[in-house]
Amino acid sequence: MCGIVGLYLKNPALEPRLGEMFAPMLVAMSGRGPDSAGFAIYRRPADDSTIKVTLQSTAIDRDWSAVQESLGAVGDDILVTPNANAAVVEIKAGEQEIRDVLEKEHPDLRIMSIGHSIEILKEAGLPVDIVAQYGLVGMSGSHIIGHTRMATESDVTTEGSHPFSTGMDLCLVHNGSFSNHNRLREVLRRKGIQFETDNDTEVAAGYLTWRLQEGDALEEALEHALRDLDGFYTLAIGTKNGFAVLRDPIACKPAVMAETDDYVAIASEYQSLAHLPGIESARLWEPEPARVYVWGEQVAA
Amino acid sequence: MRNFDCDLHSVRELNQALHDVQSDGESFNVLNVKGQHALACGITHNINVSLQGHAGYYCAGMHQRGTVTVHGNVGVGVAENMMSGTVHVTGNASQSAGATAHGGLLIVDGDAAARCGISLKGGSIVVKGSVGHMSCFMAQAGTLVVCGDAGEALGDSLYETRIFVLGEVESLGAGCERKTSTAEDLSILSDLLAKAEIDIDPAQFAQYGSDKSLYNFSVDNAVLPEVSR
Incomplete structure (x- = not known):
């Protein structure tokens, strides 16, 4: 399980309403992830x-x-x-x-x-409580990604909550599980990447940090991830100016996207998007397997 | 026609109301469905149910006899384990549409995502757009009609099932091969096209089916680890 959500505003006039639009998206995914929740909001650069x-x-x-x-x-x-x-x-x-x-x-x-610009706030507990604790509804910003976690392979802790920071203004949320994370963690440790938990998503975050340090642009790093990360995943990556989405080649972890003139949104389930303004006439689609999607300006390494 | 507002009632109340129907022929108009899961599941009467808006997972599961029309998109597993009747989606369907359906007809006006008709057991699926990868995976009986294209590994590990595709097939899965349509095949296809109100000559579709190579265990298919060879 686990739920991932993201909202990127194309219309800057909506920025004061970012938290208000996003909070119900996160809370709607409580059923997919009641153990912890978190978000990375990009605001006040x-x-x-x-x-x-x-x-x-x-x-x-x-x-x-x-x-x-x-x-x-x-x-x-x-x-x-x-x-x-x-x-x-x-x-x-x-x-x-x-x-x-x-x-x-x-x-x-x-x-x-x-x-x-990035601020990551996350904690163990129900999404509705985390939203209230940090006052998400009142927050303005340009874009935001979030996660609700149903813990499977490591402990229910704040450290094991998402989003995971992957570098300056970059972060990652993940629905799925990686099968080669133990081996990859050792490889990355030898390359100088530090890890705080046994969490598989932290390894994916560390992997992207390493690829970006090696000089990859974000899109290239994600292309490499397709080759080196083994497992089931839908990933949303927050960047300074937008966000990226990647699903594994089998694509059994869900994702649905909506785009209007005002915003682009991603969620694990349509329920998270149902309240968004103009959703009735939005373009709705499922991101294709093994294809890198990037919104906003691309972030160079 | 009875209106049912999902803003005022739970999905459980909706499904109970649909199960409590005493006679055939009733119609329900369901409003504000907002992507909720398990809508209109387990119908056994010959009733008409219209869902206004996008539905979530497992919509119209275990469906029998009646007609469910979704005016929007559906999430994973629409019409899963359908036994009879009709389920019509006016938008797109997510993964595993019509999974394990034993009978009945699923019509998708848009595209269906990966694994459409997975483990199909006798039902019919007509997709007016394209289907994703591994459609009809391990299907055992029934018919899939695709008016657009089919993704990778169509019919992988197929036992039986008639698959008709009008457009391109990216690749065929293990145990699936091109077939020559018989008069009986064309008659089944023509009947489904008529039911889905599609005006295309059945002869234009390419047919695929099982090569029966997976019916029996073959030791040559067993992949042993390098070290034990």
Whole structure:
């Protein structure tokens, strides 16, 4: 099982309504994934010299001022915006300096996403609760992908929840299972990719990170994924300016897409799309097996 | 004609109302179906049910005698295990349309995705558009008519079943071969085309069927691991 959903707005006038349009899409997939849920929202892009990091604490009442202070040593213009047990930090600093200082001084914090626009928020629990916890309905943005998880091959934890970050402004959600993830994880570890869990999707995320580091454009990385990832999958990949969709060659994991002049949406089931404005006249189709779909500008490595 | 609004009632209530029908001939108009699963399942009376909008998974499953018309697309497994009657989809169908149908007629005005007619056991399926890969996989009896093209591995692991395709076939699966249509074959095809209101000369369709090579176990088909050879 598991449910995946994504919404990319072609009409910028709808951006203030992104969260409101998307929340019912995620909640509609509760039956496919009641164990955990999460989303990656792309909004309020920072300027080129500013990095946006989403941090998550295990404590709901985390004191973020200490984090602000530590990061002050490595960067300027820090803005910390807490949201439940998470916080979005915007800072003019290098990615590695940020990672180093957080690892050393705040090892309890987890970096959920890093980029200029992406914010990943996820947690174990029912989708409806996660939507409420992070105030998704009120969020504006340009595009968003999300996931509801029915755990099969690894634990029900926040770490095992989707989306998985795959690099700057990139993330991945997955419905299915990979059969060669243990072997591939070892191969990728030797290439310097780090893993935090036994989760198979994290391996796919790590695989894409590695391909992009090797210089692939996103589309090329996904073509390579078709060759190297063995298993059943429908993947949605969030990119800085849009999203991508890929199904395995057998395509037994469901996916349906809808496109109007205003948006492109993907969901595991049509039920998630039924409430969207103009859906009655939208172009509806199932993405073809083993074909890479990309919306928005392509993201170079 | 009875109207039934899925915004006001659950799918279970809908199906119960359809099962509680006392006599043949009633008509139901079902509104706001919104992609819900298992709509209009288990009908046994000769009734007419119109679903307004796109349906989810396993719509009109285990169908007998009546007619279900979906004015929209359907999700996975429409008319699964249909026994008799008619199911008509005006849009496209997702995977495994008409799976394991023993009888009856499924008409899809648009395309049907992968594995259309998987394990077909005697039912008839007419697709006015194209079908996806592995259609009629392991089918045992019945008829599939495709007015468009067929995807990879058509009729893979076929036992029996008549498959008619008007357009291109990307590839045939194991145990499936091109056949020469007999008068009986053409008569079955012509009857189905008439029922689906399709005006195409039956002689233009290419027919495919079982080469019977998979009827018996063949040790040569067993693939042994490299190390044990």
